[in-house]
Amino acid sequence: MGLDRKDLLGIQDLSSNEIKEILTTAEYMEEILKRPIKKAPTLRGITVANLFFEPSTRTLNSFILAEKRLSADSINFSAASSSVLKGETLLDTAKNIQAMEVDIMVVRHYAPGSPHFLSKRLRASVINAGDGCHEHPTQALIDIMTIKKNFSEIKGLKIAIIGDIKHSRVSRSLILGLNKMGAEITVCAPPTLLPLWLEPFGVEFEYSLEKALPGKDILYILRIQKERQEESFIPSIREYIKNYSITYEKLKRFASKDVVIMHPGPINRGIEVESKIADSEYSLILSQVSSGVAVRMSVLYLLSQRKLDGSKD
């Protein structure tokens, strides 16, 4: 077992078999997490550095927990506490950390392609934990796992992704992943929050939420960032709520009755989704979060196999 690759940079370059392997391994990991003692010695001796150049709570904590559950040693490095403020380059920072014999670097950075840039220059494996508006592969893997648990088959599922598609790395990775698994995707947002170019993604688009809702199996709701109003992508949050907020009433009127709701978090209650829906029977949101640790354990495990086997390095 293992992935025949040094890094996990994006869903773009994963095959559907690799996605399946990561998810199958994640199911084993979930079993570990259900044991009374939620820890395995699998990655003992492996050192992981979490390099976060952007604020994060759930992704960072879920990686930290995944590392602990597998008995890896880990260090956390965040931009606020780093030498970046003193003018050190990203590459120098990463090389310094690598010099401490780190095997895996989990990187979140605001610049698209930073993990790719580092991966070409480092011996250590690089896991992309979100690079600007580009990709967030582990989040997409978590979402695909959540969907797999709730539906017999992903192929043919009708999924609407609603919200700020233009600036969302989650939506890019998710679209790439779900396409590989054969789902049918519609994106729905005001035109300013949709890219002008959608051909590379192979998705349908719909400006009107009322038209996007009918017949969908899953509504994947993206967080609307308040800055988008200051940047004039939308006239006001109030207007966004009027047109795009997922409410009970809209679901009752337009959506199929067994539709489910997903959201990568953190939720703006009352903005992109009506507060009580987030906690309702429609919602898979907490199930997404609980898959998070298992998927990240799986990725860490599969990428370390090269190192642990000693066969490839």
Next chain:
Amino acid sequence: MDLKIKNVHLFDPLNGIDEVGTILIDKGKVVKDSKSKVGQEIDAKGLYLFPGFVDVHSHFREPGAEDTETIETGSRAAVKGGYTAVCLMPNTDPPIDNEGVVRFIKEKSEEVGLCRIFSIGTVTKGRKGKELSEMSHLYEAGCVAFSDDGNCVMDSSIMRNALEYSKLFNVPIIDHPEDISLSGKGQMHEGSVSTELGFKGIPGVSESTVVARDVLLSKFTKGRIHLAHVSTADSVKLIKEWKTDKVTSEVTPHHLLLSDEEVRDFDSNKKMKPPLRTRYDIEVLQKAIKKGLIEVVASDHAPHPDYKKELEFTEAAFGVTGLETSFAVLYTELVKKGKITLDILIKVLSSAPAKIFNLPLGEIKEGGTADFTIVDLKSTWQVTSEVFASKAKNSPFIGRKLEGNVKYCIVEGKTVFKNGDFINTEK
């Protein structure tokens, strides 16, 4: 007679010269015959002699950033690439907005003694876009054109005044067409590739809207506009629509050859302004030089040290080097592949830029200035980061195997570059 070059393939499309023969040079000029003793003789069998190339868009970083490039290293890069004359953009520190800097550059380039160097003065004081610079003083000190370089003149009334005032000297105002409110923090061409990669885009309209303004202001004022590094099909369309003898333009080798697909590897040597556009834009640009609609190929040689390029893409500086690869990459990719003729390539590199910038250069004729480039068209070489004479290595063409190797550069009848060696004519 100072120099005799024999058995050489003389090639000058402007004067219809395409023959093997001998050329005689005395006191820096081409002469028909001379009875005096031959000073130096070059047997250039199998080589082509072209009018020396003229670059109208280079950055040598001196004064201000001598760790990046100097007039000396930039000049070396120029002659290595076959350029016998280079016009320097004024984004130095201090900028070329006063005669002192023009004189400094002139003295420095004479000390270096390789290619000819001309200054481009600023359009506005400090390149700030607010007040016109003292163009008359700058012109008399030797400036051949005016430009605020990477700062587009955003204020249209300043642009209008610049176009009118520069009629005093009949020199072009060079604009870098970029509406910064549209390009913003963009990192690459806005299109399907930037969408996939998650980059903020620099849309084509950020260029073409300013091109439209500039060509219309030129029509209105009858002033001369020269559009720097045109990169989009829409810009070409606008130039075609409003072309007059007052409207000229240039394109770079990288915009003629590379598309935004190149950015997929996140290599910052593919990052520049304007950004690499689409394959369609490339096709249209190639046709535009073929038809003479865009008259000039300029290098936009923009050296940067590794610590400004070996970075994540969004942090890396904009700009790539070009002087050492321009001819060979265009010869290999366009002439050898039948996209344009050698005639066109030599024109866009020599006679056309010389004419637009009022330089008495760019042709082979009796009594004309003896600035020549002698090239072995059959010789191939590989672009690697070790080959550059420039201090910088930020070329988007690293790794390519190219045809066409510059063997000699002759400036005013003196050999300044010979088989890889630089010869300072002042020493």
